[in-house]
Amino acid sequence: MTGVDEGAVTGESDEILTRVVDGVGYITLNRPKAINSLNQTMVDLLSTVLIRWARDDAVRAVVLTGAGERGLCAGGDVVALYHSARKDGVDARRFWRDEYLMNGLIGRFAKPYVAVMDGIVMGGGVGVSAHANTRVVTDASKVAMPEVGIGFIPDVGGMYLLSRAPGKLGLHAALTGAPFNGADAIALGFADHYVPHTELDAFTTAVATNGVEGALARHATEPPPSELAAQREWIDECYSADSVIDIVAALRGHRAGPANEAADLISTRSPIALSVTFEAARRAADLETLEDVLVQDYRVSSASSRSHDFVEGIRAQLVDKDRNPKWSPASLAEVTVADVAAYFAPVDDDLQF
Numbered sequence: 178m179t180g181v182d183e184g185a186v187t188g189e190s191d192e193i194l195t196r197v198v199d200g201v202g203y204i205t206l207n208r209p210k211a212i213n214s215l216n217q218t219m220v221d222l223l224s225t226v227l228i229r230w231a232r233d234d235a236v237r238a239v240v241l242t243g244a245g246e247r248g249l250c251a252g253g254d255v256v257a258l259y260h261s262a263r264k265d266g267v268d269a270r271r272f273w274r275d276e277y278l279m280n281g282l283i284g285r286f287a288k289p290y291v292a293v294m295d296g297i298v299m300g301g302g303v304g305v306s307a308h309a310n311t312r313v314v315t316d317a318s319k320v321a322m323p324e325v326g327i328g329f330i331p332d333v334g335g336m337y338l339l340s341r342a343p344g345k346l347g348l349h350a351a352l353t354g355a356p357f358n359g360a361d362a363i364a365l366g367f368a369d370h371y372v373p374h375t376e377l378d379a380f381t382t383a384v385a386t387n388g389v390e391g392a393l394a395r396h397a398t399e400p401p402p403s404e405l406a407a408q409r410e411w412i413d414e415c416y417s418a419d420s421v422i423d424i425v426a427a428l429r430g431h432r433a434g435p436a437n438e439a440a441d442l443i444s445t446r447s448p449i450a451l452s453v454t455f456e457a458a459r460r461a462a463d464l465e466t467l468e469d470v471l472v473q474d475y476r477v478s479s480a481s482s483r484s485h486d487f488v489e490g491i492r493a494q495l496v497d498k499d500r501n502p503k504w505s506p507a508s509l510a511e512v513t514v515a516d517v518a519a520y521f522a523p524v525d526d527d528l529q530f
Contacts, residue, residue: 209245248297304333
């Protein structure tokens with residue numbers, strides 16, 4: 178094997194590590210203490226590397242992994258977004274804009290792009306992995322779009338996938354924000370292949386020696402049955418209601434214990450975030466491309482940066498950590514049609530792909 182260790186990209190940061198081995202570009206998200214949560218520097222550098230490697234004939238495939246034992250990526254650095262939103266939101270909107278442009282780049286990356294979705298893969302972690310053309314989960318994968326728990330709305334193009342999941346599984350995942358395992362991720366359309374956690378080092382090495390298909394043939398296995406897909410009967414029934422209020426009522430009235438648990442979980446989430454998420458899923462189902470959904474995401478996120486619940490949700494969960502957010506509006510019944518519609522208004526700097 179021959180390799181070139183590029184190290185920290187451009188020498189500016191050790192938070193994105195790269196190396197090229199036998200024509201395969203390896204990228205490591207390297208903030209293990211923060212479960213590799215993305216910041217502006219990481220987004221900028223990751224975009225730079227992908228653009229360069231897309232044009233480099235010496236790089237025939239890309240492999241993305243996360244440093245440490247906890248996961249690929251826990252999302253964006255939401256505490257930094259919190260401080261920006263409390264100030265003027267400029268840095269938060271810049272981060273989202275650049276992140277979503279990067280998500281679009283990943284979605285149309287022409288070379289094999291292997292995303293190793295091991296451990297925790299949430300929010301922004303989904304954005305750098307689930308739009309790849311080769312998505313690998315493991316028995317340790319814990320995937321989620323948990324944004325409604327901090328007064329935010331699933332973004333990074335996640336709604337493109339959630340709105341296209343079988344039946345109402347995606348809406349269930351979006352409104353509860355609950356994590357799902359590797360087999361569930363495949364069932365939902367977030368991943369393609371299942372490689373045991375213990376095989377990952379051998380698998381990523383084999384991409385350079387045997388190619389992507391050869392590595393998958395040697396190390397991928399049949400996933401276990403999806404526990405989430407097995408519950409489609411009550412999920413499809415309850416989440417077919419016409420509003421979040423009606424969904425919660427249907428869940429509470431259902432005989433299935435997990436349905437009642439889902440209702441309890443949804444009831445802890447931000448009412449405005451839930452209502453906007455429901456509408457975003459409905460709209461995303463009618464949008465043709467990932468880029469179209471990312472344009473919607475940027476509008477919604479821009480509105481979120483000015484909202485009470487985004488700041489309050491992060492405060493309660495991650496800053497003061499009292500786990501007792503005071504949502505406004507305080508209930509689903511108080512959220513108006515106009516409140517929801519305002520999140521989808523065009524912005525002056527709409528995304529352009």
